[in-house]
Amino acid sequence: MTSPPDSLDTFLGLAGGYAAAKVLTTAAKLGLLAPSCGMIAPEAFARACGTSPKGVRLLLNALVGLGIYEKESETYRMTADFRRLFAHHPGLADDLIHHDHLYNVWGRLEEGIRTGRSVPPPEEETRRYPASLATFLKAMRAHAGTLAGDLVSAVPWEGIKRLLDIGGGGGGFALVLARRFPQIKITLADLPDAVTLTKGMLAAEPEMDRITFHPCNAYTDPLPPGPFDRIIISHLLHIYPNDDNRVLVAKAAGRLARGGDLLLLDYFLDDKETTPRQAVLFRLLMMIGTPEGDCYRLSQARDWLREAGLTPGTPRSLSRGNTLLAARKL
């Protein structure tokens, strides 16, 4: 059982969390969370990016309050800990910029709760496609990059030579896995627009000679022929309805070599649908932000896998509410 908040301060801090979140996403948009940020003088910074000096100063003071920057006289510098964090995860700012978009989606929560359906974005938001698709894919690359370490240690990689990443847009997993395991050849399947942008994003990477792309709608078009030793479906299933996912999992199973496995990585829920916390929250986002998306119970995912003739193993909890469910083709 989760204990009640230990104090009024904790509870009110939780309720007001959007303020700190918005400070972080705004700082990311202005380039204040880049690993290369050196000493910052608010006036010069404001002049360079066409913002108000007062606004920048107050934002930097807030970043000091959050422990991300230090202030000395009238200049600011990111703390050594955060410089290390951003250097280690250079795409984090992209992830935060995507969160700034999600903040707008969360703003439609009340309407979503009243109707129980997705709430379409205002027209000017949809007009920003494909700029917003590029931002999204950069965020996905960062997102997968931060989870790739978990994925690498959660399952064995010996004997994996041909890997298919379905919905692998952004290429976060593909890049980390290709770098780490030189024996692996990766096929990344995604929607055509996402493939075009991802190819461009990865163009300069030396690992590109072991990554091929398969533009498709994975739900309705044929998957690449395979057979593959391992197939990954990460953070795709929550965009689509249960029955479509059953079909996709069966299609993927058909492309696995005997002895190969299918890895489902997502915000899966427990049977009561109340944990993990990130999954419960993310499910609301899917209700508001997608026409038919949802987060699924692990038991539903196991059903898809068994119906596809695969043998699911024990689920593994990964960072930040993610769960990995692997299933083998015996």
Ligand SMILES: C[S@@+](CC[C@H](N)C(=O)[O-])C[C@H]1O[C@@H](n2cnc3c(N)ncnc32)[C@H](O)[C@@H]1O
């Ligand atoms: C939320 S992102 C996840 C990206 C990555 N797998 C990860 O875990 O970070 C979902 C990805 O699935 C792709 N996608 C969505 N619908 C798809 C479909 N019908 N067929 C293929 N890819 C699809 C999107 O373009 C996007 O790249």
